[in-house]
Amino acid sequence: MKVFGKKCPACGGKNLIDRPTIPRLAALPLVHGYACADCHQQLIYFFPFSISQECRKSCRKRMPSHFLVRINDNAGQYARIQNLSEGGLCFQQQYRAAPFASPRLSIDLYNCHDGSSLEQISAEIVATNEQLLDIAGHRTTTVNYSTRFTHLSQAQRKVLAACLTQHGID
DSSP, X not given: OEEESSSOTTTOOOOEEEEOOOHHHHTSTTXXXXXXXXXXXXXXXXXXXXXXXXXXXXOOEEOOTTEEEEETTTTTEEEEEXXXXXXXXXXXXXXXXXXXXXXXXXXXXXXXXXXXXXXXXXXXXXXXXXXXXXXXXXXXXXXEEEEEEOOOOHHHHHHHHHHHHHHOBO
């Protein structure tokens, strides 16, 4: 995603923090690396445009609608999984949902069809993005949270890889 001006392409915020530029771009004049202090999106400012930078290292897959994420830190709220990878997930909540106390979360992944779950996964929110949707003639605002897994055990990695292989949609 790119936008005109020196601002975050994800949230439009202008509160940017310096970070190192990608070595192959560092030689170009007027190229600077930043991260948004509000939504943590990494970006490159290439006068006069800001371009978001993809940081995922794993292939993401869409999950069927019967897969949900439970956020343990927020009174057990549930949210719909947008996509999942071995490195993290993106989930969607209604705008009215209670905000998170911290960017660090403890989450559980649930398969509502067979009752299986993967519990106590530590994750960190790395980006947020608001989206206006028109569902059956009703306008609603949702918030997409992009997270990365921080400390997966070997067993959790194995179960997650099996889940992605069995249920993931490319």
